[in-house]
Amino acid sequence: MTATPLILVGQPLLAPLLDALSPRYEALALWEESGRARLAEAEVLVTAGEYRLDPAMLEQMAALRLIACFTVGYDGVDLDWARARGVAVTHGADANAADVADHALGLILAHRRQILAGDRQVRSGQWTAGTKRLTRSMGGARIGIVGMGSIGIALAERADLLRMQVGWWGPREKPQLPWPRAENLKVLARDSDVMVITARATEKNRGMIDAGVMDALGPHGLLVNVARGQLVDEDALIAALGDGRLGGAALDVFEREPTPAARWAELPNVVLTPHMGGATREAVGRMTDLLLANLAALFSGEPLVSPVLEAQR
Numbered sequence: 001m002t003a004t005p006l007i008l009v010g011q012p013l014l015a016p017l018l019d020a021l022s023p024r025y026e027a028l029a030l031w032e033e034s035g036r037a038r039l040a041e042a043e044v045l046v047t048a049g050e051y052r053l054d055p056a057m058l059e060q061m062a063a064l065r066l067i068a069c070f071t072v073g074y075d076g077v078d079l080d081w082a083r084a085r086g087v088a089v090t091h092g093a094d095a096n097a098a099d100v101a102d103h104a105l106g107l108i109l110a111h112r113r114q115i116l117a118g119d120r121q122v123r124s125g126q127w128t129a130g131t132k133r134l135t136r137s138m139g140g141a142r143i144g145i146v147g148m149g150s151i152g153i154a155l156a157e158r159a160d161l162l163r164m165q166v167g168w169w170g171p172r173e174k175p176q177l178p179w180p181r182a183e184n185l186k187v188l189a190r191d192s193d194v195m196v197i198t199a200r201a202t203e204k205n206r207g208m209i210d211a212g213v214m215d216a217l218g219p220h221g222l223l224v225n226v227a228r229g230q231l232v233d234e235d236a237l238i239a240a241l242g243d244g245r246l247g248g249a250a251l252d253v254f255e256r257e258p259t260p261a262a263r264w265a266e267l268p269n270v271v272l273t274p275h276m277g278g279a280t281r282e283a284v285g286r287m288t289d290l291l292l293a294n295l296a297a298l299f300s301g302e303p304l305v306s307p308v309l310e311a312q313r
Contacts, residue, residue, distance in 0.1 A: 004026045005026065005043045005044065005295075006026045006027075006028065006038060006041050006042045006044075007027045007028075007042065007044040007045075008028055008029075008030045008035050008039070008042045008044070008045050009027060009029055009035075009046045010030045010031075010045060010046060010047035011030075011031070011048050011051055012029075013048060014047075014070055015029065020288055020291075021292075021295075024292075024295070030045075039057065039060040039061050040060055040061065040062050040063060042061055042063060042064060043063050043064065043066065044065065044066045044067075044068055044295065044298070045061065045064060045066070045068070046070055047067060047068070047069055047076065047077070048069070048071050048076075049070070049073040049074040049075060049076055049077065049092075050071065050228065050257075052076040053067070053076055053078070055078070055081065058078075058081065065087065065088060065298060066090065066295075066298050066311070067082060067090075068089075068294055069089065069090065069091040069092065069308070070291060071091065071092050071278075071287070072092040072093065072094070072095065072096055072097070073091070073200065073201065073228065074089060075201040075228065077089055077308075079308065079309060082309055083309055087309070087311065088304060088307060088309055088311035089307070089308040090291075090305070090306050090307050090308060091308050092286075092290055092306065094150040095283050095287045095290060096277075096278030096279075096280065096283035096286070097150035098154050099277065099278050099280045100151045100154075100198070100277040101151050101154035101158055102158075103226055103252060103273070103277035103278070104151075104196050104198070104252075104277065105158050105159075105162075107226070107251075107271055108138070108143075108196070108222065109138070111224075111271045112136045112137075112138065112141070113135045113136070114135050116271060117133070118133060121133070138163070139163040140164070141164050141165070142165045142193045142194070143156075143166055143167070143192060143193070143195075143196060144167045144168065144169070144182065144192030144196070145167070145168040145169075145198060146168070146169055146170070146188070146195065146197045146227075147168075147170050147198045147199025147200065148168045148170045148179075148181075149199075151226070152168060152196075152199075155196060156168065156177075156179055164194075167179060167180050167182055167188055167192065168180075168182065169181060169182040169184065169185055169187075169188040185208065185209070185213050186213055186216045189214070189216035189218075189221070190216040192217060192221065193220070193221060193222065194221070195209075195213075195217050195221065195222070195223050195224065196225075196226065197209060197231055197232065198227050199227050199231060200227070200228075201228035201231055205231060206230050206231070207231070207233045209223070209225075209231055210233045211233065211239070211240065214236060214237065214245060214246045215240070215245055215246075217246060218246070218247065219244055219246065220247045221246060221247045221248075222248045222249065222250060223250075224249070224250045224251070225250075225251050225252065226252045226277045227253060228253055229251075229253040229254040229255040229256070230255060234254065234263075237249060238263060241267050242266070247269065248269040248270060248271075249267075249269070249270045250270065250271040250272075251271070251272055252273045252275055252276065254275070257275055259272075290305060293306075294306060294307075298311075
């Protein structure tokens, strides 16, 4: 009789996956002693891709065949380590790209149209016949998108429908795209009213949105981040917002998560959400289906469905 494969689930936020996995596999929580005690037996580690995996823990996983990132991102995985040991890596592919683009658009609307301030005005009884808010239109606004992958393209398509002027920058030319690519990040910032970060995070681009980029975006510019917090120099961002060199920010991701509330308490020109851009019921359902399909492929010897790295052994 063939033993049931053992799968470890890495973080408490992925706990609902234990029920989805258990009908087919032996699934244990890594944050519980029962899971940690069986590191050497586990063939699969399911993880949220933004969490850095402990190298010492991985070295104990002698039977590991697959690191399955439930998320689209996989920046917490050392791909060189996985490649050297013949461990496959999968991710959530484009499962939540449309939802993240929707959330980015929502953040832009919330900030430019002062939706949260308007809500507070009504609730506090400060809306009177003599008060009227003037906000900024979406039509004609220049949006600069950093990183033109699936999320960036989905956002650009939505921006087109709102009659925004779309520009972008990424490290590689993409001549098939209909939108112009800026020469560099500072040029994109200078020529944008709204800059949106949708790029994949790596060690090479950590902190690429620095004080110089923020100064180029300027005192009327809006910086939106729905990618990864480490792409932005967060201390420089808070300083630029505080002294008015940057007009505003709308953030779904942060350098440290959960972000300390005190960091943002004195900044009225921000809209903040708790890393929820891709967390829709529909996207989670698609990512669960992808995870199960990748596991079925692994254990049947078929090609993986959404590989970052294919197994080498």
